Amino acid sequence: METPFFLINKEELEDNILSFESALKKIWPNSRIAYSVKTNSLPWLLKHLKTQNVIAEVVSDEEYELALLCGYKEEEIVFNGPIKGKAAFLDSINKNSIVNIDSQHELEVFKSNIKESKGNIGVRVNIDTSIFESNDIGYIEDGFRFGFSDENDELSNAIEIIRFGDMNNRIGLHFHCNSVTRSLSVYRKLAEYAKFIIEKYNISPSFIDIGGGFFGGVEGKPTGTDYITAIHEVLKNTVNIETTMLIVEPGSAIIGSAVEFHTSVIDTKDNDRTRIVTTDGSRINIDPLWSKKNYTYRIEKNTEARIKLEKQVICGYTCMDHDRIMSLLDENILSIGDRLIYEKVGAYTMTFGGPFIRYFPDVYVQNKNSLDLVRKRMKVRDYYDIHTK
Ligand SMILES: Cc1ncc(COP(=O)(O)O)c(C=O)c1O
Known part of the structure; x- marks a missing residue:
């Protein structure tokens, strides 16, 4: 997906x-x-x-x-x-x-x-x-x-x-x-x-x-x-x-813990102080109030590389320097395509963070034996239509 x-x-x-x-x-x-x-x-x-x-x-x-x-x-x-x-x-x-x-x-x-x-x-x-x-x-x-x-x-x-x-x-x-x-x-x-x-x-x-x-x-x-x-x-x-x-x-007690947000690493680079990891998810998606300090998360790696880095700053897709989701300390080095999955992020997130730079992402529901798409990602045309009528 x-x-x-x-x-x-x-x-x-x-x-x-x-x-x-x-x-x-x-x-x-x-x-x-x-x-x-x-x-x-x-x-x-x-x-x-x-x-x-x-x-x-x-x-x-x-x-x-x-x-x-x-x-x-x-x-x-x-x-x-x-x-x-x-x-x-x-x-x-x-x-x-x-x-x-x-x-x-x-x-x-x-x-x-x-x-x-x-x-x-x-x-x-x-x-x-x-x-x-x-x-x-x-x-x-x-x-x-x-x-x-x-x-x-x-x-x-x-x-x-x-x-x-x-x-x-x-x-x-x-x-x-x-x-x-x-x-x-x-x-x-x-x-x-x-x-x-x-x-x-x-x-x-x-x-x-x-x-x-x-x-x-x-x-x-x-x-x-x-x-x-x-x-x-x-x-x-x-x-x-x-x-x-x-x-x-x-509200939170019903939906908060039941939702994950799946993102991928799209770029990694070093400035002269630290490793910057850019992902295709933003704080806008999971922390629209910009107040969270930490997340429950897991990493699904694409490759076998197991080198630890002292610090990796996980950033969102927006062009705002403060779109920094969290810092990973002493974690395996992340590469393009690796997945970062934030857990328990169902409250004040998917219908709260607005369309900004990129638009609302897909939402799936995991049933016992099936997976259903229940919100299709917002297309540019949808965005355009909302703002022109
Ligand atoms: C009147 C009222 N009821 C219920 C809630 C739901 O709170 P929560 O999502 O933290 O369970 C709120 C949230 O502020 C509220 O203002």
Whole structure:
């Protein structure tokens, strides 16, 4: 197969789903897995997850429409984020999507237009950063961006408006935050904060929606069962798990570990300090935020040469000097045609990095006995058409 390409391991993908599904079935059966579409919005993936009884979590009108296009019904979509368009927002409420209100603007639209929602509306709570260990999260000083704060009047006002607009005075609560460590203690703290809010406002939530931000399919790290157990332990005496649905929104935990990116060495040379290895994959493909420090990778060599080099700087195809993916230390010398395969790169990669200099690469799915091409590499004509119509 011609590089560069992404390869999705279907079995691993399904194991990752199962890890959450089996834990939820056992611990909190009244629950849903809402896959975070932004994490990897490949249509094949969205359609496949739908067949696995997973619903979609979206954060824009575009993602909402994409989920519909991939076969999700409105009631199988969780609509989050502060940038919902008015028409899509109202439509999603009327058609029974689960909608978490995140901005003052949405609250105003809700108040003026909705009289009888049906337990499908939640409020995103702005979580007080002081509840966490400082090494677990960022933004301690300025607080999180999303949701309504309990520390001022914003949360109480939002709760009042949403409950008033519901036919049974019900409301859901949404508690996602990004953490640095994805550790279990983050979810314990989140659940404790949920408990505090539920008791303070005397709510019997229609749903509790927690995270995103889990590990999945990574050896030595917490599993679906660990996270769900931790959340349940804290909340089991606070809510009735038969009438309060638990929603989890894994993205990375579902697709991250199931994807590889295959690249080839296209050139090697020395400057006066080091060995430069140019490959046909770029950081744009696997690290569009330019923040990763290291990768799980393997090398498939074309030749038998086994000379070790102290340092080889692995670079991408772009003409940006900082498109340096990683430095290999004390590894066998790489030659043209050797393959470098990056593992566990399914999250925030293949649909995130844009077409730049070269365009989107192929994506294959590895089944037990077959290999399917599910995204054809983007052609120049495709690129041209997008930008001229
Ligand atoms: C609201 C929400 N849910 C779920 C996710 C998915 O997070 P991850 O891909 O880390 O699991 C995110 C990511 O930022 C998010 O903002």
